Amino acid sequence: MIDTALRTVWWEDQACHLIDQTQLPTAFTVVRCEQVEAVAHAIRSMQVRGAPAIGVTAAYGMALAAQQSDANTSVALLADLRQAQALLNATRPTAINLAWATDRMLTLAQQHAASTPAALRDLLLAEAERIRDEDEAMCRAIGRHGAALLRERHNVLTHCNAGGLATAAYGTALAPIRTAFAAGTPLHVYVDETRPFLQGARLTAWELQQAGIPLTLITDSMAGHFMQRGQIDCIIVGADRIAANGDVANKIGTYTLAVLAQAHAIPLYVAAPTSTIDLNTSDGSAIPIEERAAAEVTQLAGQQLAPAGVMAAHPAFDVTPHRLISAIITEQGLVQPPFASGLAQAVAQAEQARQR
Ligand code: MRU
Numbered sequence: 001m002i003d004t005a006l007r008t009v010w011w012e013d014q015a016c017h018l019i020d021q022t023q024l025p026t027a028f029t030v031v032r033c034e035q036v037e038a039v040a041h042a043i044r045s046m047q048v049r050g051a052p053a054i055g056v057t058a059a060y061g062m063a064l065a066a067q068q069s070d071a072n073t074s075v076a077l078l079a080d081l082r083q084a085q086a087l088l089n090a091t092r093p094t095a096i097n098l099a100w101a102t103d104r105m106l107t108l109a110q111q112h113a114a115s116t117p118a119a120l121r122d123l124l125l126a127e128a129e130r131i132r133d134e135d136e137a138m139c140r141a142i143g144r145h146g147a148a149l150l151r152e153r154h155n156v157l158t159h160c161n162a163g164g165l166a167t168a169a170y171g172t173a174l175a176p177i178r179t180a181f182a183a184g185t186p187l188h189v190y191v192d193e194t195r196p197f198l199q200g201a202r203l204t205a206w207e208l209q210q211a212g213i214p215l216t217l218i219t220d221s222m223a224g225h226f227m228q229r230g231q232i233d234c235i236i237v238g239a240d241r242i243a244a245n246g247d248v249a250n251k252i253g254t255y256t257l258a259v260l261a262q263a264h265a266i267p268l269y270v271a272a273p274t275s276t277i278d279l280n281t282s283d284g285s286a287i288p289i290e291e292r293a294a295a296e297v298t299q300l301a302g303q304q305l306a307p308a309g310v311m312a313a314h315p316a317f318d319v320t321p322h323r324l325i326s327a328i329i330t331e332q333g334l335v336q337p338p339f340a341s342g343l344a345q346a347v348a349q350a351e352q353a354r355q356r
Pocket residue numbers: 049050051052095159160161162163166167171172173199237238239240250251252316
């Protein structure tokens with residue numbers, strides 16, 4: 001059985017390390033990033049992916065940028081950090097956790113601008129470690145809050161990978177599943193393969209299998225069939241960004257599932273830490289949707305599938321309107337519709353907890 005604390009991203013021996021998710025499940029390899037540029041590449045190429053995991057990785061990227069910098073005044077160091085933030089923020093636009101983390105790192109540096117560069121470097125590394133630790137703690141709390149939802153609903157569908165690999169450890173959508181299963185709830189998870197990047201088939205199926213949790217892998221287009229036959233009791237997905245009104249950006253195909261869920265009166269739960277809530281974005285229409293290479297659609301593992309030269313679209317995320325969401329599971333507890341006040345309260349509580 002897998003160690004549920006399996007680390008996805010960590011700091012060791014002066015560098016950021018991460019599990020290379022492009023190689024799973026056939027190979028388990030670790031990437032070592034010694035420079036912020038390598039961190040940016042790892043995020044862009046999806047060696048590390050999942051909103052919370054790329055937030056943690058970006059925080060380490062900022063810490064690395066500070067270590068790399070030869071600035072001998074804090075003013076010069078802050079300028080280098082701003083450059084690093086621009087580089088990291090440009091890698092993937094949809095998941096707010098990334099900008100949330102780099103902003104938190106830069107703000108801390110600005111607050112301590114009177115410190116020496118050496119002190120700032122230590123402070124930033126400690127903050128990145130704190131962001132990693134907080135992320136794991138938030139995931140475990142999401143597990144505790146969400147597990148109760150599964151007491152009577154044992155057949156769960158999930159999309160993409162919102163497991164330990166998508167976070168510092170333990171996962172968001174998979175957290176209630178892990179916690180409920182560990183407490184003896186007899187669960188069965190339907191895993192959407194999640195075309196085109198196959199996070200479900202490659203990563204979620206691997207994680208659940210390692211944890212000994214029963215699963216059935218299905219192609220995305222099978223979800224409606226299993227709902228119609230009464231074989232799915234609820235859906236849990238993660239989120240890349242939650243707007244202030246509760247609209248949720250998540251992996252492409254989530255919206256389709258939400259519409260199907262409504263048609264079959266099946267609850268759809270979104271599990272996410274408060275670092276995924278973006279109160280500055282009023283609704284889902286303002287969330288930038290990452291467009292990835294068409295080749296990820298026309299090819300599979302380097303093998304051409306479609307006729308050469310065919311035009312293909314690849315929006316990596318879609319937006320599910322809040323009216324299709326039954327509840328949002330955060331580390332602060334369950335947020336129920338109407339979401340606006342509950343989300344604002346959860347963010348404020350998380351902020352207060354951090355100040356303590
Ligand atoms: O493109 P990806 O693999 O980074 O997309 C990941 C997702 O959409 C996840 O569902 C989301 O980030 C939540 S991860 C806890």
